[in-house]
Amino acid sequence: MRTSCRRLVAGLLLTPLLSGCFASGGASLSSDSSGPAEGGRLRVALAFTPTQNFSPYGGDALHLSRLGVAEGLTQLDADGTAVPALAESWNSEKDGKSWLFTLRRAKFQDDTEVTAKAVASALTHAAAAEPAPAALSGVKVTAQAVGEDQVRVGTGEADPVLPLRLSNPSLAVFSPKAYGKKGAVNPVGTATGLFELTKITGDTAATLDRFHDYWGGRAQASGVDARFIADGTARANALRTGQTDIAEAIPVAQIASMDKDTVHETNTPRNVSLHLNTKSGVFTDGGLRAAAHKAIDTSVIAKDVYEGYAEPGQGIYGRALTWAAGKHVEATGRATATDPDGESITIATYSSRPELAEVAQVLQQQLQKAGFGVKLEVRDYARLEGDLLAGKFDAAVAARNMMLDTGDPVSILTSDFTCDGTYNLSLLCDKNVDKAAAEAQALSGSAKRQDAAMKAEAAILRTDAVIPLAHLKVITGIGTSVKGALLDPYERKIIGTGTRR
Incomplete structure (x- = not known):
């Protein structure tokens, strides 16, 4: 397990250092990409059932983030600093009232290119959502394409932490075909993450397959089978009996009866x-x-x-x-x-x-x-x-x-x-x-x-x-056969490109 944290980065981006570093049994924030290139499917038990049919604008956005489906322009590193995701760089303009983001080359899971126009449209939809995503409380965001690979994001008033806001799972970017009438967003096959959501079974389960064109590298797991199990004892039992590989939010009352090598605290x-x-x-x-x-x-x-x-x-x-x-x-x-x-x-x-x-x-x-x-x-x-x-x-x-x-x-x-x-x-x-x-x-x-x-x-x-x-x-249960599961103090990630079994 990684035991050292990066130092705080000075400047406008806040870096609220946590006493526990982002770590795992062999993986850090960027994921451990060593090891075999092909792994089996991962079975994951999540604590909260979807409430909005996987809409990215509420609590379900965390499911899309934790399972590696969706991502935004930025992400948080171990120290809470905004680091590149779909945007590879950015700079502040007009006294902090707007920011210019330069995009990396990436594809949506529907095989279309991530363009400045598509990103600007996605952010515009998020800004118009009702209720507004929590990350945008008190901020009015506008987005405009600048050429093919840059997006200008305005905030009206100066907002020095906009790159941090844009790391929020509710501000993930989806392809144009994801956006329907009355603010509906369909995340199936329209995101940019390392796994593609291919099937939703009500509020009980979801199936994900590896996205082969992911810009961040090939996922070592071939897919993910997620179950949503609200009962904490049932999640712990699923791990104990080998029915799942990763179980989030293990109740403390269950810890004593579990294999100590499967219990990871953050x-x-x-x-x-x-x-x-x-x-x-x-x-x-x-x-x-x-x-x-x-x-x-x-x-x-x-x-x-x-x-x-x-x-x-x-x-x-x-x-x-x-x-x-x-x-x-x-x-x-x-x-x-x-x-x-x-x-x-x-x-x-x-x-x-x-x-x-x-x-x-x-x-x-x-x-x-x-x-x-x-x-x-x-x-x-x-x-x-x-x-x-x-x-x-x-x-x-x-x-x-x-x-x-x-x-x-x-x-x-x-x-x-x-x-x-x-x-x-x-x-x-x-x-x-x-x-x-x-x-x-x-x-x-x-x-x-x-x-x-x-x-x-x-x-x-x-x-x-x-x-x-x-x-x-937070206590996460991770099977001993699993390598590279992510222990994120911000609770946004569980699976990275290097997570496998």
Whole structure:
């Protein structure tokens, strides 16, 4: 396993160094291309079922990224730096209000060329999607072809982290024939990645075959058979019994019964948090939000639920992000806790990450002891997401990789905690939070943005709209016959060109 990380790269592109490097049993970010050129098919078990028929504009985009189907102009390396993907180089123009991307020679899986016109069209479709991809929260993107191999991407206002945004799986590029009516995108045979999606079996399975004209080199596996298994115990059993080669998000309760050589942990900026509904119901009252916060002991969650594979929540940015260490700003000015006096609340969470239900049970006990009446609602994520975003519950326990959308610590604030945010589970709309997020968004240079992000974090925590519970390590199960599987702290990749069995 690789044990060293590249140094931070100075300049406009943020590089939030993680304490755990992007690694695998023999593969790094660029994939290990050594070994035999021909491998068998890989069997992969993913934790979340598709909710939007593999549309690239929501959570399903991660499936397309993890399985090596789709890619954008850039990608993130181990340190969170934007590095080339479909674009081989880029430079900022007009004081950062636009960027010129030079494309590499590549093909779509329908055997057409990747051209500047096709890329500009793909980005234009993404910018017009409703709801907008989380990576574009607060940013209005335009794209225009410049000749055959360059694309100019404008943002209206200066956006120093645009190359990071364009690494987001929701901004992947597909061939012109993928785009249909009313914003529909068909990813079958229209992407550019190392594997071509050839068959979708509802929300239970997908079949992928090697794309022989992939610009990044020939994949060593001949294809991938993916299954979507929401139950964590079932995923672990599939690995134990040899029914799958790679299983993501192994529950900590299953680790002790597994072959230790199949268990791989990765430090990530993933948090588990309790989001309190600030728009309707009990937690519109800041005093009751403060009472909930006061009642929760996060050390119990880290120790008892995650069995040491987590640390107690200390903020939005956990210890895996080394730049955040020692920089947390005290969240003063919180409301005074008031007596819950038996107020009844419902906490929702999802079963795809089995520890979340256990976390919810611990919270139920702690909040009941403080005087709340607490009911729990646990569903598969595919059946829960819409109701979560619509504010149908008083509170939600959710896991979120805080660097997933862009690798930029500021962008996540805009999407998750501002009035116009597209993944705002707390339905928070606070003028001080919006101001702090906007000020951070306007800055360039990693150090300045990081410091501003910490100030915005304090403004968010001051509202008690979100209560950080734990900072997680992610456990991936990888069969001992598998070589080159990717352990990505940003949770965007599992398979590379060198992954094989």
